[in-house]
Amino acid sequence: MDVPADAEGETVPIDRMDSSPKNACLGKVFTAPTVNTRRLICKRCWFRYRLGLPFAPVPDIHGKMRSPVSRLLLQPARPRLVRASGKSAFSLIELLCTVAIILIVYSLYFTSGSRHYQARQKALCQQNLEHIYVALKMFAADNNAAFPVVTNAATSEAPLSLLVPRYTSVTEIFICPGSKDKKLPEAKPFAQRKISYAYCMGRTINDGGDQLLMSDALADTRPKETGHKIFSANGKKPGNNHHRFGGNLMFCDGQIQSSPAEASAPLVIPPGVTLLNPKP
Known part of the structure; x- marks a missing residue:
């Protein structure tokens, strides 16, 4: 008497089935290859069967006694999702907090409205003015x-266009790096x-x-007293380089000073001198 064919199409003789305790199914499963798919099977039953040793018949999903490697007994293994432990899991809240911190740091250091960003742009702007003065x-x-x-x-x-191209051919120095003004043709x-x-x-x-002598674009071209606004105080035009x-x-001797939005000293415009802002 034989039982139904096993996973590889073989017929399992009944005399190889032995229900003694020493051959009992351990119930511990592992993934074993078959012709059609990978299946879960008791490790002890599988190796005893493959070595030709006696093994204990076990009930299949229908309650019938079958070979442990029978297709009727074993079901295809399904992919299992492994959940990380609580300590190593990276929750959605942690992810959102990380993204928020990155955005805050970016806005503080790399956007045009940040103090740190504009401090770097002021240094580059100063280099532009130095080249223009030459x-x-x-x-x-x-x-x-x-x-x-x-x-x-x-x-x-x-008037400043008279410097190009005889005294300088580099026009990018006339564009402040902190502004959004378009690049000029060289x-x-x-x-x-x-x-x-x-x-x-x-x-x-x-x-x-x-x-x-020169400056970043000004809020207006009127003379100024100490404390008066010379640059934009709110980041809006004019004077918001x-x-x-x-x-x-x-200044006329080539020295360059960084100034806040309010004048730290009077800005006097004598007769014969015209203070000109760039185009709006």
């Missing part, structure tokens, strides 16, 4: 110590375009280190 000095050397002048100029682009005059800096037209190289964190001031 070109202005060369212009003054060729023009009786006078800096560029264009009669009836309404904005700073017209080595081409920009009188019809927009730059980022204000300019005191009518100055000479001999006017002294306390006289303003560095959002609400002030800007740079360059």
